[in-house]
Amino acid sequence: MPNLIEITREGRVALVRLNRPAQLNALNLALAEELVAATEALAADRSVGAMVLTGSDKAFAAGADIAEMADKSAEDMVERDFFAIWDRFAAARIPKIAAVNGYALGGGCEVVMMCDFAIAGEGARFGQPEVRLGVIAGMGGTQRMTRLIGRSLAMDLHLTGRTMRADEALRAGLVARVVPDAEVVSTAMAAAAEIAAHSRAAVRLAREAVAKAEELPLGEGVRYERALFHRLFGTKDQREGMAAFLEKRPARFHEPDEAAERGA
């Protein structure tokens, strides 16, 4: 059985490519299991500082696998807690950038929103067309999209099932950047390399703090951020980052990792 994802490494960045091109990367359970296991392994690997998730030129992912779901009963869905596995992808403690070309529909769009941010090609298309299949989003789409782009546009997309172009997705805040299609992966890899060069602890806590903004009231969120900020003053990366600034030299955050990689 061919791998449903492909992983390549460039320095401290992992490029993960969804690999079911004949099905437009439809997200079946086997693919989800492979992707979650790989993402958790990358998150635990101190030599990896960020990952880029991408698909093919035609599709990032055209949704959950409709053929796999079509015959399921409500009991099957509840019993297997269908799609709960994706919570582990979202929760994995590694910066994730979605690099999107082509269709990101249904579950594909929901996976984009599970990533920390997305870089899209001009030809990318986003949507939540589940309503046209007689169902609704099941991987967090109604919740994450409403928080990301607001109630009105989220309702529009989830109720009509229409597809949104990349320029509209950028205006709405669903994606962070739009670039020519051919530059999507290289732009995402460059952003990931920048993240991966920073302090691992600072990046982790920045992700946690921003993510908490979706859950906490402002006052609590500000206090939460401040506690994380204080905690970073116990790290050698804080010493190194500030000393490097004062000494007018680049910070060296990853020397111990590199020494470990050389077997030192």
Ligand code: HXC
């Ligand atoms: C299974 C899929 C698929 C999907 C595409 N394919 N999307 N298989 N699940 N989500 C398969 C097609 O059956 C076809 O297989 C092959 O991929 C190529 O697709 P075509 O339709 O021939 O391509 P094209 O005409 O270019 O149209 C592209 C498309 C269309 C507009 C993206 O494929 C499409 O509408 N797909 C479904 C999008 C969708 O509804 N996604 C939401 C799924 S539900 P064959 O074997 O014929 O070549 C979801 C969450 C559900 O994500 C939550 C419920 C609980």
